Amino acid sequence: MSEIKDSKLNKQGRDRVEWAYRDMPVLQEINSSMSRRKPLKGINIAACLHVTTETANLLITLKNAGAKVSCCASNPLSTQDDVAAHLSKDYGIETYAIKGINNKGYYKHIIDSLKIGPNLTMDDGCDLVTVVHKSHKKYLANIIGGTEETTTGVIRLKSMSNNNVLKYPIIAVNNAFTKHLFDNRYGTGQSVMDSIMRATNRLVSGKNFVVCGYGWCGKGLAMRANGLGANVIVTEIDPTKALEAKMDGFRVMSGNEAFMIADFICSVTGNLNVIDKHHFKNMKDGVIVSNAGHFNVEINIDSLKKMSTKRKKIRNDIEEYSIGKKKIYLLSDGRLVNLSAAEGHPSSVMDMSFANQALCSEHMVKNHKKLHNDVYDVPIELDNKVAQIKLKSMGVEIDKLTSEQDAYLNSWESGT
Numbered sequence: 001m002s003e004i005k006d007s008k009l010n011k012q013g014r015d016r017v018e019w020a021y022r023d024m025p026v027l028q029e030i031n032s033s034m035s036r037r038k039p040l041k042g043i044n045i046a047a048c049l050h051v052t053t054e055t056a057n058l059l060i061t062l063k064n065a066g067a068k069v070s071c072c073a074s075n076p077l078s079t080q081d082d083v084a085a086h087l088s089k090d091y092g093i094e095t096y097a098i099k100g101i102n103n104k105g106y107y108k109h110i111i112d113s114l115k116i117g118p119n120l121t122m123d124d125g126c127d128l129v130t131v132v133h134k135s136h137k138k139y140l141a142n143i144i145g146g147t148e149e150t151t152t153g154v155i156r157l158k159s160m161s162n163n164n165v166l167k168y169p170i171i172a173v174n175n176a177f178t179k180h181l182f183d184n185r186y187g188t189g190q191s192v193m194d195s196i197m198r199a200t201n202r203l204v205s206g207k208n209f210v211v212c213g214y215g216w217c218g219k220g221l222a223m224r225a226n227g228l229g230a231n232v233i234v235t236e237i238d239p240t241k242a243l244e245a246k247m248d249g250f251r252v253m254s255g256n257e258a259f260m261i262a263d264f265i266c267s268v269t270g271n272l273n274v275i276d277k278h279h280f281k282n283m284k285d286g287v288i289v290s291n292a293g294h295f296n297v298e299i300n301i302d303s304l305k306k307m308s309t310k311r312k313k314i315r316n317d318i319e320e321y322s323i324g325k326k327k328i329y330l331l332s333d334g335r336l337v338n339l340s341a342a343e344g345h346p347s348s349v350m351d352m353s354f355a356n357q358a359l360c361s362e363h364m365v366k367n368h369k370k371l372h373n374d375v376y377d378v379p380i381e382l383d384n385k386v387a388q389i390k391l392k393s394m395g396v397e398i399d400k401l402t403s404e405q406d407a408y409l410n411s412w413e414s415g416t
């Protein structure tokens, strides 16, 4: 039995899911092929993903491919309750997700989703896999493999593999080129700016906008903040990435320097306490602080709470912290701002990420016996297939190597 906010929200959810599907041409093609072939027949899938319109289209595709599917949220604030209602009521997909659930409820939902007895796990951040490996080992017997959606989850999985505790093979969907180059960069870039603007209705142009971290997500965010006319400042701990940011035309500073002059700060590092106690002391009055990394650990909220004399909810998604006369504004309790204060990445990029998820599920079913308990990249043929379908849907034709060029690339003798 599902646990959702209100099953009567299903009609609104259906309209929004259909709207998203219109902009997911790669998934459409995979859906129609898998609906015919049923490559996931007899497979139970437990999916721990952000419950959004795009995720709904992935789960419906998996169901059409023959799988039995359950799902839970991969973040307490990212669930779209109307989508959860649609999945549960109109598709009979067991759904355990309610926006704003507390930590205990969040983990209960993960455990509930496992009752399906999964053969495959589909995770975004590795919480589901961690629960299986830590406290619900009985489910390991039937699990043949899994997939992981995001950078943070892949880092956790690699640590499990390095420590020899990972008990089944997992494909790092995040590492597909057609995932991280687009979803992490253009998806994060657009959705984070969208969420900060929706939450605050503040003008970005002319403001000092600090981006912490210059990975693919940070690059996308810096690019879009720049496009809106902000003075973008990047902070980094990696010298090569810092240099890249500098050569991309951004100011690069230490956190100590940057946070003192920031109007907006957004952390996208995947690490903890990037915005810390000593930083809050030196921030300007009115600074708007947010996080777009997977977990709510990047901002030291406990210390912000302890330092502040007063706390007040100002608008949806904005909490005002007073430190003496100074005000610091925290968005979405420091949780993934783009999924809490907006709707996450647009459908068009999730199209490619979730096409990879669907194709990798089929690949895992076909190939799991050949794989070890390790973390695998997405096979390049699948990555290329996603890119090809996407290009075709955009009406873009590209050239092919001539046989002469192909031979040249495979030879070593010819020089000047």
Ligand code: ADE
Pocket: 049, 050, 051, 052, 053, 054, 055, 187, 339, 343, 344, 345, 346, 347, 350
């Ligand atoms: N991660 C980021 N954006 C997302 C979306 N729209 N749906 C599911 N997962 C996401």
